[in-house]
Amino acid sequence: MSKRSDFYKKLDEAAASAKIPRIIESGEGAYLTIDGRPRLNFCSSHYLGLSVNPRLAKAVKGAVDKFGIGTGYRTLAGTHILHVELEKALARFKSAEAAIVLTGGYMANCAAIQTIIGKEDIVISDELNHASIIDAIRLSQVKNKLIYEHRNVLSLEEKLKEAEELRNTPRADGEAPTVLIVTDGVFSMDGDLAPLPEIVSLAEKYDVLTMVDDAHGEGVLGKGGRGIVDHFGLHGKIDIEVGTLSKAFSVMGGFITGKKSLIDYYKQKSRQFLFSNALTIPDTAALLEAVKILGESEELVKKLWDNVKYLKEEFGKLGFDTGHSETPITPVMIPDEDKAREFSAKLFEEDVFATPIVFPMVPKGKARIRVIPSASHSKEDLDRGIAAFAKIGRELRVLLQ
Ligand SMILES: Cc1ncc(COP(=O)(O)O)c(C=O)c1O
Structure with a gap:
């Protein structure tokens, strides 16, 4: 059995490598504020935007x-x-x-x-x-x-x-x-x-x-x-x-x-x-x-699906691999974990918030950025996010053209 002092030493070691979540300073709609700046909310499960309804x-x-x-x-x-x-x-x-x-x-x-x-x-x-x-x-x-x-x-x-x-x-x-x-x-x-x-x-x-x-x-x-x-x-x-x-x-x-x-x-x-x-x-x-x-009304659900269709088509045209999703969950596959992390950090610099998903949440070699559009996004919002993905995709050579 580990001693009390060893127990806390191990916790300190774990804390040193822990992932620190970003702090959201606003409501969670199409945009949210982090570090004082509005960022496109591109990974939330508030599918219908009801969080700020x-x-x-x-x-x-x-x-x-x-x-x-x-x-x-x-x-x-x-x-x-x-x-x-x-x-x-x-x-x-x-x-x-x-x-x-x-x-x-x-x-x-x-x-x-x-x-x-x-x-x-x-x-x-x-x-x-x-x-x-x-x-x-x-x-x-x-x-x-x-x-x-x-x-x-x-x-x-x-x-x-x-x-x-x-x-x-x-x-x-x-x-x-x-x-x-x-x-x-x-x-x-x-x-x-x-x-x-x-x-x-x-x-x-x-x-x-x-x-x-x-x-x-x-x-x-x-x-x-x-x-x-x-x-x-x-x-x-x-x-x-x-x-x-x-x-x-x-x-x-x-x-x-x-x-x-x-x-x-x-x-x-x-x-x-x-x-x-x-x-x-x-x-x-x-x-x-x-x-x-x-x-x-079915209006919000229809809007969600219109956004999903548009986003997936545009990602497809750019050449991103979005796996075999049949739902709004849109994994943009970037198998290398470090590259997926770097991709997400660069998106953040462009004011787009979309987190990387890496091992153990997914198997090794299957890292991705999990994008989820919502009914609260306008077409302009989606275009902004897609443009940021295209720019960084080319920069990091996830996209080859
Ligand atoms: C498939 C699935 N089941 C259950 C849960 C847990 O739901 P809750 O966050 O309400 O506890 C989640 C949440 O991430 C989930 O994705």
Whole structure:
């Protein structure tokens, strides 16, 4: 065991090489201020620009005047009428029977898995699933975790066959183990989609449960941003849908939708729900307004997709490799990590904020700048960013012409 003095010495060493995040001094719209200068915001997950939407701000002010700020533990003394309204609004928006809201997408993933999966059950997980899914699986202490190759349906079926064998051994309580397939909907580093229709067919064939984490699909995919299940027309076919309220919804929180019996079970048993405080009044009021805005019109989602199409086409014309994204997540591949870092630093000098993504977030040799346009960008904003990419791309010889 390391001594106390060694422990802090190691922390000091780690601090010396730590990445220091840039400090944002303004709201997060198409532009944000860093070091006193406005910079083009080219890497935010506020897909619809709701972070600085005046309607959300107005809703927050009204709710705070009426209800104050804080809430409590939902089951003991904290379930507020706004929480109930938000859950109803989210369930309606997702065409689901019911919803439960937690304080983050991370918490929602942990609740979704840990509450229904125990040591003797079986989880089948895509190898590139988000860290919060990986942690949720660890938390469940499940012994049989079967990892299938990224988006590979054949590999998934192999694991399902393995699970079928394992399912023959009953748990200590005499029941057959529960089997759950879990996948990200949109993979956050590459912007590719899970093959959800094929996953559903296999789940039906092998009679197992399915779960999708739609953090980057909510507010982006499907009619008016109703998510990946709507995009593929699979309503009622996925057992557990998890979403975050921090990306397109631009506030914070996470939620799970599904059948009423499942959501009621989560409300009774989930440790993340029972032993952690609820969202505050301002968060909840802002989210209610955000869901209302999405329910009223598809305008913001359409604007987002127009911007995505334009940006990808222009990057393509310039000769950038943007991988195989099917969503607004636009990785500009610069395999060499040092070059990716240098590229991002030079963009910053041009007042464009887009951070490099390097190992361990992506494998070695797959570094990139992850650009995400939003509905708050005008065509002029996008052109500014594209021009900066072209200039630096040529300077650093990422572009050869
Ligand atoms: C795929 C995915 N799932 C879950 C999360 C966690 O969401 P939250 O930030 O609301 O905890 C994220 C956030 O980065 C994510 O990208």
